[in-house]
Amino acid sequence: xxxxxxxxxxxxxxxxxxxxxxxxxxxxxxxxxxxxxxxxxxxxxxxxxxxxxxxxxxxxxxxxxxxxxxxxxxxxxxxxxxxxxxxxxxxxxxxxxxxxxxxxxxxxxxxxxxxxxxxxxxxxxxxxxxxxxxxxxxxxxxxxxxxxxxxxxxxxxxxxxxxxxxxxxxxxxxxxxxxxxxxxxxxxxxxxxxxxxxxxxxxxxxxxxxxxxxxxxxxxxxxxxxxxxxxxxxxxxxxxxxxxxxxxxxxxxxxxxxxxxxxxxxxxxxxxxxxxxxxxxxxxxxxxxxxxxxx
Amino acid sequence: xxxxxxxxxxxxxxxxxxxxxxxxxxxxxxxxxxxxxxxxxxxxxxxxxxxxxxxxxxxxxxxxxxxxxxxxxxxxxxxxxxxxxxxxxxxxxxxxxxxxxxxxxxxxxxxxxxxxxxxxxxxxxxxxxxxxxxxxxxxxxxxxxxxxxxxxxxxxxxxxxxxxxxxxxxxxxxxxxxxxxxxxxxxxxxxxxxxxxxxxxxxxxxxxxxxxxxxxxxxxxxxxxxxxxxxxxxxxxxxxxxxxxxxxxxxxxxxxxxxxxxxxxxxxxxxxxxxxxxxxxxxxxxxxxxxxxxxxxxxxxxxxxxxxxxxxxxxxxxxxxxxxxxxxxxxxxxxxxxxxxxxxxxxxxxxxxxxxxxxxxxxxxxxxxxxxxxxxxxxxxxxxxxxxxxxxxxxxxxxxxxxx
Numbered sequence: 218x219x220x221x222x223x224x225x226x227x228x229x230x231x232x233x234x235x236x237x238x239x240x241x242x243x244x245x246x247x248x249x250x251x252x253x254x255x256x257x258x259x260x261x262x263x264x265x266x267x268x269x270x271x272x273x274x275x276x277x278x279x280x281x282x283x284x285x286x287x288x289x290x291x292x293x294x295x296x297x298x299x300x301x302x303x304x305x306x307x308x309x310x311x312x313x314x315x316x317x318x319x320x321x322x323x324x325x326x327x328x329x330x331x332x333x334x335x336x337x338x339x340x341x342x343x344x345x346x347x348x349x350x351x352x353x354x355x356x357x358x359x360x361x362x363x364x365x366x367x368x369x370x371x372x373x374x375x376x377x378x379x380x381x382x383x384x385x386x387x388x389x390x391x392x393x394x395x396x397x398x399x400x401x402x403x404x405x406x407x408x409x410x411x412x413x414x415x416x417x418x419x420x421x422x423x424x425x426x427x428x429x430x431x432x433x434x435x436x437x438x439x440x441x442x443x444x445x446x447x448x449x450x451x452x453x454x455x456x457x458x459x460x461x462x463x464x465x466x467x468x469x470x471x472x473x474x475x476x477x478x479x480x481x482x483x484x485x486x487x488x489x490x491x492x493x494x495x496x497x498x499x500x501x502x503x504x505x506x507x508x509x510x511x512x
Numbered sequence: 513x514x515x516x517x518x519x520x521x522x523x524x525x526x527x528x529x530x531x532x533x534x535x536x537x538x539x540x541x542x543x544x545x546x547x548x549x550x551x552x553x554x555x556x557x558x559x560x561x562x563x564x565x566x567x568x569x570x571x572x573x574x575x576x577x578x579x580x581x582x583x584x585x586x587x588x589x590x591x592x593x594x595x596x597x598x599x600x601x602x603x604x605x606x607x608x609x610x611x612x613x614x615x616x617x618x619x620x621x622x623x624x625x626x627x628x629x630x631x632x633x634x635x636x637x638x639x640x641x642x643x644x645x646x647x648x649x650x651x652x653x654x655x656x657x658x659x660x661x662x663x664x665x666x667x668x669x670x671x672x673x674x675x676x677x678x679x680x681x682x683x684x685x686x687x688x689x690x691x692x693x694x695x696x697x698x699x700x701x702x703x704x705x706x707x708x709x710x711x712x713x714x715x716x717x718x719x720x721x722x723x724x725x726x727x728x729x730x731x732x733x734x735x736x737x738x739x740x741x742x743x744x745x746x747x748x749x750x751x752x753x754x755x756x757x758x759x760x761x762x763x764x765x766x767x768x769x770x771x772x773x774x775x776x777x778x779x780x781x782x783x784x785x786x787x788x789x790x791x792x793x794x795x796x797x798x799x800x801x802x803x804x805x806x807x808x809x810x811x812x813x814x815x816x817x818x819x820x821x822x823x824x825x826x827x828x829x830x831x832x833x834x835x836x837x838x839x840x841x842x843x844x845x846x847x848x849x850x851x852x853x854x855x856x857x858x859x860x861x862x863x864x865x866x867x868x869x870x871x872x873x874x875x876x877x878x879x880x881x882x883x884x885x886x887x888x889x890x891x892x893x894x895x896x897x898x899x900x901x902x903x904x905x906x907x908x909x910x911x912x913x914x915x916x
Contacts, residue, residue, distance in 0.1 A: 222732060229724050334555065341748050341778045346756065353758055359728075362756050434756065435721045436748045436778060444719060479716075479725045484687060486725075487717045 225359045226476045232365045232434075234472020235372030236427050236445065241452040241464035242376055243423035246383070249459030250396040250416050253303060254311065256318035258424050259446030260325040264291050265428025266437045267329055270342050280347035280433070287429045288422040295421025299414050322443070330439040341438035368430050375426065376465040379419075383461055392416055448475075448487070451494045457507025467505060534578065535839040537609065541583045543569060543827055544610035546600060546625055547640070549589035552744045553617040556772040557640045560820040561615045562587035563812045568827035576835055583831060586610065590621050597621035601628040611840045612637060612830050615823050619643035619690045626655040633842045635849075637830060639822040642770060643693055644906060647870040651913035654842060656849065656869045658859075659792045659822035662694045663906040664875055664899075665769055668790030670701030670739075672877040672897050673767045676788075678737040679707040681767065684726045684750075685741035686718035694741040694769045702739075710735035716742070723750045727757045730764055741769035748778050755783050773817045776880060776892050785882035792875045793818045793858050794893050800857040815890050825858035826871075861901045868913035872901040 240262060247255050268290055269283035278286065298321070306313045333342065346364045353360035383389040395402045395412040403409050428442075435441055452471050456463030471490055479486035497505060545562045548554045562585065569583040588604060590597040597616070604610040605628070613629050613636040616622035622641030629636040630652045638646055639658045642665070647657045674681075681702050685691035695713050702709070710733045714726055720742075730738045738759055740750045747768065754766060771789035795805035795815050804824070808816045816824075830845070833852065837844040850866035859873040878893035886892070 222728070225728050226725065229728060232724070233722055341745055343752075343778065343780050343783070359731075360758070362758075364756070365724075434753070436745065436752060438745055440745075441721065444721065476725055480729070483714050483716055483725075 221358055222480065223477070225361075226480045227473050228356070228359075228361060228369075229365075230473030230476030231369045231469060232472070233475060234469035235368050236431060236468075237449055237452050237472050238376055238465045238468025239372050239423055239427035239430070240445065240449040241456065241468045242379055242461065243420040243427075244449065244453050245456070245459055245461050245464035246379070246423070247417055247420035248453070249461065250392060251413055252311070253314050253417070254318070255420070256315060256446075257298075257321040257325065258318075258421075258449070259442030260322040261291055261295065261421050261442070262424040262428040262431070262445065263329065263437075263439065263442035264294070264325060265425025266344070266432040266435075266441065267333075267342075267428075267439075268425070269429040269432050270344050270437045273344070280429075284426070284429050288425040291425035291428075292418045292422030296414055296418040298421075299417040303417070304410075326439045326443070333439065341436040344432040344437050346433040364433060368434070371430065372427075375423070376468075379423070380461050380465065448490050451490045453504075455490075455494050455497045455504055457504025460504065460506040463504060463506025534582075535841065536582060536834075537611065537840055539582065540609075541579075541612075541831065541834055541840050542608060542610045543583065543585045543612055543614055543830070544601075544604040544608065545585060545587045545614045545823065546590050546597065546604070547587065547615040548592050548617050549587065551592050553592065553640065556744075556774045556817045557615055557617045557819045557823070559587070560812055560814065560816060561640070561823040564808065564816065564820045564824040565614055565827040567808065567811070568824045568831065572828055572831040572835075576831075579831075579835065585827075590616075590618075590625070592618040592621055594620045594624035598624040598628045601625040602632070605629070605632045605634050610634065611834075611842075612845075614827055614830075615639050615819075616641045617819070619645075619693075620688075622646065623650060626650075626652065630654050635830065635842050635845055637826045639826050640819040642690055644697070645689075645693070647868040647911070647913060648906070649912045651868050651911075651915055653846060653869075653915060656826075656864065656871055658826040658871045659819070659873075660790075660875070661870070661905070662690070662697045662769075664792075664904050665790050666694060666697035666701040667904065668875055668877045668897070668899050669767055669769065669788055670698045670707075671705045672790075673737055673765070673788050674702050674705035674707035676896075678765050678767065680710045680735045681707060681737045681739050682710045682730050682733050682735040683713040683739035683741065684716050684723070685713060685769075686720070686743070686746060687715040688718050690743070691715070691718065691741050698739060698741065698767075698769060713739075719746055721746075721749050723753050724757065727753055727759060730759060731757065731762065734762070735764060737765045737767045739767040739769070743770045744772075744775065747771070747775050751775075751779055751783050751787075760786070771880075772819065773815070773890070773892060777890075780883070781880055781886065781892055782882055784880040785885075787880050788877060788896060789880070790875055790877045790899070791818050791893070792873060793821050794876070794878065795821070796888075796891055797876070804857045821858045825856050828856065829854065829859075863901060865908070867908055867915060868911050869915070870905055872905045874901050875899050875904045 265287050268287040272278040272283050350364040354363045395409045399409045452467050456467030478489040545565045547557045547561045566585045573580045588600050616638045617640035619641050622638050626636045635654050637656045642662050644661045644663050685695035742750050766787040768789040776784050833845050833848040834840050837848040849864050852864045862873040876895050877897040879896050
């Protein structure tokens with residue numbers, strides 16, 4: 218393969234990487250701070266795309282308002298889920314939240330499928346690229362779809378902002394303290410349970426945001442999250458469970474790796490991620506960016 | 513006097529029963545529609561297939577009074593899984609006394625189901641499954657392949673596109689039985705028609721959402737045609753990204769292996785406009801088709817796909833064969849089907865080939881209309897070429913079928 222094609226593939230990989238990064242970031246935030254393995258993350262990503270589509274159908278709202286509204290709405294649903302369901306499981310064996318979130322995935326997928334089949338008469342829905350971003354941009358070595366460039370930049374900004382808020386601000390410090398040692402934090406007069414809810418909602422909103430970004434590239438369909446989420450879990454494991462920086466860097470890196478793999482030898486592309494995961498688990502069980510679990 | 517009446521009654525009733533003599537097992541013909549009621553193909557086959565079979569049963573009973581009340585249709589979900597399909601087939605035959613298995617989308621599920629049906633000596637009519645293995649190396653006495661297959665798709669589209677100037681191809685295909693088979697058939701058809709491959713075909717993971725790698729490769733190869741053997745949701749993603757990467761503007765046409773009306777609906781017809789594909793039927797093919805489609809739409813609420821229309825036709829022809837054989841005994845029905853020639857609203861110049869049980873019929877290479885060209889909602893295709901039944905399917909000389 219020539220160098221130009223390699224270069225294009227790296228770029229192309231960054232687009233997929235952007236989705237991996239946004240999703241694994243949400244997973245990492247939720248896991249790192251709440252110790253919840255959120256299996257419903259893929260379904261919530263799909264829900265983001267679907268809400269964007271439905272807003273357009275019902276209210277005629279375009280991509281830009283949906284980019285803000287859909288994550289807010291789905292994030293609010295996340296808050297309700299945390300308050301109504303997940304909250305009851307804290308302190309119990311982790312397999313309970315695993316089963317609950319997995320069950321939620323099935324439920325959400327089936328409900329959306331029924332809604333789409335009955336209301337829109339198609340099992341996958343068209344969602345078009347916003348007018349401003351239609352077309353291709355000349356990068357010097359290739360004409361690349363403008364919308365895909367936007368996805369890369371936008372995802373990077375969101376990832377950095379999330380990292381910054383959690384690692385470098387006072388709000389982030391409170392969140393980290395609240396999850397590290399709830400009792401002491403509570404003693405300082407901070408409402409820990411409220412912060413837990415906010416963090417969960419934030420993680421869910423990130424998934425929904427990725428969904429809205431994905432809608433114009435992939436078709437909106439009930440199972441669009443189920444395939445992606447498997448790779449995303451691998452990304453989280455490779456990056457280190459709960460490591461925010463790890464999930465972002467690994468997300469983009471895995472995207473590039475898959476793109477290069479599929480250009481060199483397509484059949485291996487999807488397996489590559491899991492080979493990498495196996496290697497990382499053998500050599501660094503806590504992931505590339507993970508710290509050993511505090512005892 | 514009394515005796516005479518009795519004798520007369522006896523004679524009359526025996527004459528009546530001879531006239532309508534039907535040796536039906538348990539006095540009922542049960543049609544089992546084994547299909548995808550919940551997954552990716554549920555929209556193009558699914559409940560619509562069950563509905564179509566029911567319509568065929570009703571029409572048949574109306575036309576053949578002596579069968580009134582004797583045909584039952586049962587819809588069963590095989591979830592596109594081979595193991596589920598074979599379990600359900602056994603269950604339908606053993607417990608529900610089903611006399612024929614119908615529809616069978618997803619090649620792997622179809623192959624699994626017909627094998628069970630063969631062992632139990634029950635007729636299976638595959639409508640929505642595509643693999644040529646059904647009438648080729650895996651052919652058997654009780655299996656019939658209706659509507660379409662991969663050879664017919666490739667032969668129709670590959671030849672038509674190549675002859676229209678699309679003589680260099682780059683093909684991608686999903687890496688499982690259906691895609692591998694279709695890629696082989698398509699490549700052969702393109703080369704046969706004098707075209708060439710710009711690069712070896714690429715196998716893509718299945719299922720897959722992102723096809724940008726292959727679209728970028730196509731950009732650099734600059735073939736005349738980008739051939740995609742993906743189906744259903746994967747096809748929708750390929751076509752979406754084909755447009756996003758602007759391949760059409762770069763002069764790279766789109767050749768589609770397997771296309772259902774629902775795929776076009778999912779993306780809007782402009783995304784597909786200009787693409788060529790081969791289909792056995794579409795609803796506004798002619799007046800007869802339109803009449804039937806209107807009836808279907810009235811009861812089902814949606815326009816029929818060609819798969820659903822095929823299920824109607826296959827069910828009706830099976831029932832007609834039972835009527836000719838005057839029994840639902842499989843061997844007799846098979847005999848009544850073999851060599852049978854017919855034309856209905858779906859299958860034109862149709863003939864049931866006895867050597868491999870391929871049902872051959874006229875098929876059509878169509879071009880997807882842009883929405884500006886459409887005259888009414890759902891008006892999707894215009895005919896580019898009608899391929900006569902005799903040339904549409906694998907010639908017997910190339911068949912590996914050894915019918916036992």
